[in-house]
Amino acid sequence: MAVLKWINLTLLVLYPVAWAAPLMRAGLLPLFGLSEISVLTGLQALWETDILLALIVTLFALVAPYLKTVGLALVQFKLLSRRTLPALALMGKLAMADVFLIAIYITVVKGIGIGRIETAWGLYLFTACILASLLISVVESRRTPD
Known part of the structure; x- marks a missing residue:
């Protein structure tokens, strides 16, 4: 399970890349x-x-996933109590809401047919980061403390 620690730390670099990468x-x-x-x-x-919407999206897209990843790393390196895992899991769910919103926007725009929209590699990277973080937190929550 030590590899999950390093994957989690890698997310601290990949999140900013995903935020700057083209989603669509x-x-x-x-x-x-x-x-x-x-x-x-x-x-x-x-x-x-x-x-107001900018504050909400900033919370879902930037703050929640990054704080969750930092918190999870602190738990993995035994610098934060495992009792924080439920709160960290909630932050991960908030972050996933952002990916769903982006998917809904793409579907709506394609359905209207007024404009043209294409998904880009950043959407896949952002989604992969969120899903990897969720998977790591699930595995970490099921792991018995050392």
Whole structure:
């Protein structure tokens, strides 16, 4: 199970990469080029238009998964009590909500047919980070303390 510690620490590097990576490419009509949208560019646009929604998305997309990963690393290296695992699991579920919202947005835009949208590699990386973190926390919660 020592390998899970290192995978978890790797997530501390991969999360910022996933936040800056393109989640999708979107364009209004097929004649115009596609612009890339990342978690960070999406948040930047939200801060200009809807501060409350920007705060919520920042919590789900950035704060919750990163704090959960740091907390889990602290538990794995015995610097934080295992009693915090339920709270860390809740933070992971909040982070997964962000991936579902992105998927719903993509489905809605494709269904309307007004614009064009393509998923990009950052969406897969972001989703993989969230799922890896959830899997690590499940395994860690089932592990008996040393």
